[in-house]
Amino acid sequence: MTGTISPAICKLTRLSSLTIVDWKGISGTIPPCIASLPFLRIIDLIGNQLTGEIPADIGRLSRLSVLNVEDNQISGIILRSLTNLSSLMHLDLRSNKISGISGVGWGGVGWGGEHFYK
Numbered sequence: 001m002t003g004t005i006s007p008a009i010c011k012l013t014r015l016s017s018l019t020i021v022d023w024k025g026i027s028g029t030i031p032p033c034i035a036s037l038p039f040l041r042i043i044d045l046i047g048n049q050l051t052g053e054i055p056a057d058i059g060r061l062s063r064l065s066v067l068n069v070e071d072n073q074i075s076g077i078i079l080r081s082l083t084n085l086s087s088l089m090h091l092d093l094r095s096n097k098i099s100g101i102s103g104v105g106w107g108g109v110g111w112g113g114e115h116f117y118k
Contacts, residue, residue, distance in 0.1 A: 004028035005050075014039050016063075022047035029053075030069075035060045042066040046092070049073060059084035071095040 059081025
């Protein structure tokens with residue numbers, strides 16, 4: 001399957017899970033409006049061709065427990081707003097083009113290119 005993630009997905013205000021795994025033909029960016037979906041618990045987008053950055057307001061998703069964007073072409077930096085995700089249990093950013101972490105306030109956690117370290 002090929003295509004993009006349409007911003008129209010953000011009209012699904014009760015959406016709790018976004019799972020598009022290993023389709024390889026899904027490209028484009030993650031719509032920034034995804035951060036406005038208050039019930040979203042799972043973002044699992046492993047194994048596609050997604051580009052761009054993780055949406056800046058991702059830290060608003062207080063119920064998010066899984067953020068998996070492994071094996072894409074995501075670029076930019078890891079946002080400090082990820083520390084706001086108090087329900088986050090699984091974070092996988094491997095095999096992307098992420099260059100580091102932003103700002104201060106990571107509680108001694110650093111980024112080693114593929115993994116966090118303390």
